[in-house]
Amino acid sequence: MWSIIRKRGLSIGDKNIMKEKVMLITGASGGIGSATVNLFSNYGWGVIGVDRAECRSDFPNDGLFIKSDLSEPSNFDQIFSEVKQYSDHLNVLINNAAYQITKPLLDTTVDEWDAVIASNLRSVFLGAKLAHPLLKKSGNASIVNVSSVHAIATSSNISAYAASKGGILALTRAMAIEFAEDDIRVNAILPGAVDTPMLRAGFNRDHVTGGSDSERLENLARNTVNGRVGTPDEIAKSIYFLSDPSQSSFMTGQALVVDGGATARISTE
Numbered sequence: 001m002w003s004i005i006r007k008r009g010l011s012i013g014d015k016n017i018m019k020e021k022v023m024l025i026t027g028a029s030g031g032i033g034s035a036t037v038n039l040f041s042n043y044g045w046g047v048i049g050v051d052r053a054e055c056r057s058d059f060p061n062d063g064l065f066i067k068s069d070l071s072e073p074s075n076f077d078q079i080f081s082e083v084k085q086y087s088d089h090l091n092v093l094i095n096n097a098a099y100q101i102t103k104p105l106l107d108t109t110v111d112e113w114d115a116v117i118a119s120n121l122r123s124v125f126l127g128a129k130l131a132h133p134l135l136k137k138s139g140n141a142s143i144v145n146v147s148s149v150h151a152i153a154t155s156s157n158i159s160a161y162a163a164s165k166g167g168i169l170a171l172t173r174a175m176a177i178e179f180a181e182d183d184i185r186v187n188a189i190l191p192g193a194v195d196t197p198m199l200r201a202g203f204n205r206d207h208v209t210g211g212s213d214s215e216r217l218e219n220l221a222r223n224t225v226n227g228r229v230g231t232p233d234e235i236a237k238s239i240y241f242l243s244d245p246s247q248s249s250f251m252t253g254q255a256l257v258v259d260g261g262a263t264a265r266i267s268t269e
Contacts, residue, residue: 019046019062022087022138023243026070026127027097029053032146032194035232036094036239037063043240048083048090051097070097070123071115080130090134092243095124095168096146098161105159113160120164121171128175128186136182140249143179143186144242145172149259151190165190169255176253185252187242192259194230225261234258 023040027033028049034056041047047063049055055065064086068075083090099119101112124145135141147168154162169188176186238258241247257263 019044019087021091022046022048022089023092023094024048024050024083024090024127024131025094025096026050026123027146028059028065029056030096030098031232032191032235032239033096034058035236036096039233039236039240040092040243045091046087048086050079070127071099071118073118073122073126076126076130080134083131083134088134089138090131091138091141093127093131093135093141093143094146094239094243095127095143097123098146098148100158100161102157102161104157108160116160116164117167120161121167124168124171128179132179132182132184135179135184139183140245141184142243142245142248143175143184144239145175145186145188146239147172147188147190147255149190149192149257149263151255152257153263172255173253180252185245185248187248187251187253188255189235189238189242190255190257190259191235192230192257192262193224194232194235224259225264228260230258230260 021044023045025033025036025040025048028037029051030053033049033051037047037049037059041060041063047060049059049063049065050068050070051065052067052069055067059065064082066079066082068079070076097119099116101108101116103112128143131143135143145168148161148165150158150162151165151169169190172186172188179186235258238256242251242256
């Protein structure tokens, strides 16, 4: 299923809404996704958002929102058909959509495993394939793949998610090599504990002690060097850094960890 929302009734392709710089982000309605949408829009970018969830009320009025399930490969052709009507180029593709199963590996079904891989990893592959011509046309373009610290240091009852995020790191390196000749940089960002609905939903793993979400957040914060969890706005700014060639032009194939120093500390001390 998919649907399109044109903000304020603006017509796709209307010359009045065409922007010099255009980004596309998946998972646009989530915590990190919506913060990233707002940041790019505030900097004057044209914004295209894709999500299986509903469009948020604060989505930019001159943007394009497409409601679609990225775990269905057949949806990608229609998504990019609409993208091409909104803009004839893309400067940045941000693969941010994510789905999480929180249960022991031995209890995870094949269907559940496949659903996580399809949403988190296969969507990056398909999104990059279809976005490539639009990125190449803009020149000096960028892909930012949102991975996770679970790609490099994980815990129990989240194996499918960790595997999908680890796969994104390998895919990022491969894409960086193959797309370099087309002047497309490809990097990954690895957020740590960030206060989002997905993080709070994951508390059912009981990996953090506490009775309420607030108590669990406080206890989780103690695991970081900074002594707090991150905010979606902080991750959005890091994504913008990797997207902007004036700031990160000599970076490609890299993994930027943004976790408040959590992975810097030895767990046994």
